[in-house]
Amino acid sequence: MQFVDEFRNPEVIRKTVDEIGRIADPKRHYRFMEVCGGHTHAIYRFGLKDLLPSNIELIHGPGCPVCVLPMGRIDDGLAVAQQADVIFAAFGDMMRVPGTHGTPLEHKARGMDVRTVYSPSDALKLARLNPNKHVMFFAIGFETTAPSTAMTLMRAKAEGLHNFSVFCNHVTIIPAIRAILDSPDMRLDAFIGPGHVSTVIGCRPYEWIAKDEGKPIVTSGFEPLDILQTVVMLLRQLDKNEAKVENQYKRVVPWEGNRGALKALAEVFELRPYFEWRGLGFISQSALRIRDAYAEWDTEWRFSIPGLRVTDPKAAQCGEVLKGVLKPAQCKLFGRECTPEHPVGALMVSSEGSCAAYYNYEHRKAMAAELVQLQ
Amino acid sequence: MCLAIPGKIIELLGDNPPLAAVEVAGVRCKVDLGLLQDDMPVLGDWVLIHVGFAMSKVSEQDALDQMRMLMMLGEQEQAMEEIQGYGLDEGEEQQDSLRGDAARSRLPS
């Protein structure tokens, strides 16, 4: 078992698709939100939309850390990196996200020391290799990524490495789901739960979604068969009028989560009273900041941060798209001013941002329609 | 939102920090086991890797269970159909059911 190809087996996929066709009520329109951008990406990459009946609508959720990051935070991070002898280290995902004066890559072209890292520990390694410089790691991500940052900070402290800090933009998924459910114009039937976040937080934190909101949620893996099986499980719950938390991704997600990772999170981080999400506005207790015990490794404590707030271009409707109220193509800028090459809104930047994904798909749907006509 | 991929531990590389060499489809990478300290994986275990850290152990048993469950999908319905005398057309029926939205948008190859 390699845990990848098995879950892309065409035979089994066909069976699962058949099953979906059998249990989906043709008279009903289903709206499922995939919370996680990784699912959005997988759905497009594997062409899963083509396999589902047209009355199952998948709505892209807020689980794209790059997409929900307000532009002001990018500007703040880049402002710190403008100072002499600071290295700006971030994941590749951040490199094409525009700040007010351009993306980190564009700043690099203008002379800023910008490095792409694959892991927070690579950033720590940069600090060891460059003792005369300060390495700022621009941390993004949900609960999946935050423990790795926490562990890296614990190592920096243990090593006494003082030329390293983290600009913390870690966010938490539950308040975002709550914000979406609280939104009056939202109508959803069920959730495809974020699989990799759940390796850390487990499945319990979703119980209120089933109990209080009456919405089924199934924690899902990312391979085609995982997502399709999740759809089967959601349809079965809806068919029986049930609302439960279920775990499709048992091979990876323990119901209780990862105790070690949660401990690391608690050691290093605490909840911010509030944090601004692009498109969703300020959400209370929705993000992490670094505890005082680690203040020395906190960029926000070590450097003065401009604390910029940049409002999104009025015409861009990222918020509505992020909440699933609008389809990407319904935004006024979609595909015109805002394209993957020249993103105006952040949803167009990340490959898992729903606009970037949709940009390709819309493109294609037109072709498929053309094709049906020809046939 | 988080790209993570399973790999097999092929070598343990010391305790402080706890590192392991993991293989993913012929690629060897160094993975930090620091977040699994409560339930340390051993040589030969599969772990899920995200940003250079092992996030959880991958259970072969659960994976096999899942595949078994998926393989059984629809079998109950097929048995029912057979009982009702539709058994002979089963092959064709299945093809037809595939020819939904899925098949329509499939391109000629």
Place this chain on the structure above:
Amino acid sequence: MAHGAGGKASRRLIEGLIVPTLCGPVKEPLADAACVEIGGTPVVITTDSFVVKPLRFPGGSIGELAVNGTVNDLAVSGAKATALVVTMVLEAGLPTKVLEEEIAAMSKVAKQANVPIVGGDTKVVEHGKADHIYITTTGIGQRINGIQLHPRLVRPGDKVLLSGPVGDHGIAILLARGEIELEADIRSDTRSVFPFIESMAEKAGPGLRWMRDPTRGGLATSLNELARDCGLGIHLSEEKIPVHDAVRGACELLGLDPLHIANEGQFVAVVAPDFAEPALRALHAIGGGEAAVIIGEVTDQHAGSVLVSTRYGGARVVDMLVGDPLPRIC
């Protein structure tokens, strides 16, 4: 400037500024080489600059790339390289040994490709004003008889033929940089593709319509350019596209698409349906051509774009690369 890695940005730079200023309005799709007539004889000419970090990597080095790259640009333009000239920009302080190695590498592959290097130039710039070595190779060549290549010749129903596995070079370089802690037995595929093209031209010459070596930006970018230039659609079958396991593994880990990764020893050709099998047989008959395969076809649907269908009936559009391939975590 963010125009380095092939793809859309470099294309805009070339078509928006360089070509209009130097050559006048862009009337023809841009190709890998140009053809001029000298005393009634057609001569194919091309030039390419090579910058790569690190200079040496598993499977090759900058010197090998510099020769093979130019020989290949001529080959996919339907020409056999006749002679090369090589210009080197050297950074002061470059160890002599490094230079010797690269010159030896150029000499070795030029001999293998049976192309003389007939001249060149060397400039040394101050330390810090260049990154070790930059090499520019200019080549002239002679048309292979009986073949005509142009995007306009491409017709719906034509087959898309790929010479072998994609992504080796780009991933080999990425790993050789040592910034990401991955190890894999992945070697650059740098080689001359001329012998394959020559043999294909012999067996299927009249059926060849278009060729390209998918370097920066990968297979996806080359085929998107074709789709745009011929105004037709390209439809590929994902399972047919050969990718080495280790390259696929590295791409899964880093969130990259193998179709966007650079190659230095492969080519993609569009061949008329009747000639596809003979072309394929010609490639299979040569050592190193065994993995050649038909990966899809040209269609009159979804004009201007490249569609890849998955094994289970889904499909996705594969766009040109926007900028460099960057590892992602999301």
